[in-house]
Amino acid sequence: MGADLYLELADEAATEALGARLAGCARGQGLLVFLYGDLGAGKTTLVRGFLRALGHVGSVKSPTYTLVEPYEWNGHTVYHFDLYRVGDPEELEFLGIRDYLAGAAQCLIEWPQRGRGLLPEPDLTFELAYQTQGRRLHVQAGNPRGEIILRCLRGE
Helix, strand or coil, X not given: CCCCEEEEXXXXXXXHHHHHHHHHHHCCCCEEEEEECCCCCCHHHHHHXXXXXXXXXXXXXXXXXXXXXXXXXXXEEEEEEECCCCCCCCHHHHHCHHHXXXXXXXXXXXXXXXXXXXXXXXXXXEEEEECCCCEEEEEEEXXXXXXXXXXXXXXX
């Protein structure tokens, strides 16, 4: 695969803007993105930017207790997962994770390591890390589709 992308995100607005860029680069096609980072690193903020760029006007909260928050409007289907409270990947079978991932929906999954062994390889992996000022982001493609989106994110 091609080179990874590294970015400095100065603040919440920059993180939301990156989520909006991701939405534009994904162009409404099915998508699987894994979001790694400590609590408060900006994973949900990135998802908020993604959803708003697609036209979602309501609130966007982390689905920590519900595990998945569906968003469906104007022909868009986005599933925002937060697997933080998953104790065993098998719990995802009861959630029906395969059905969510099988269609053309865009799926953004926080804490994907909790579903290791059950989740397929993502198109893209985002890793957010704290810095003294802002956040550092590392984006990696997991397949040819992810590589196309990553090139778009790089502005190529």
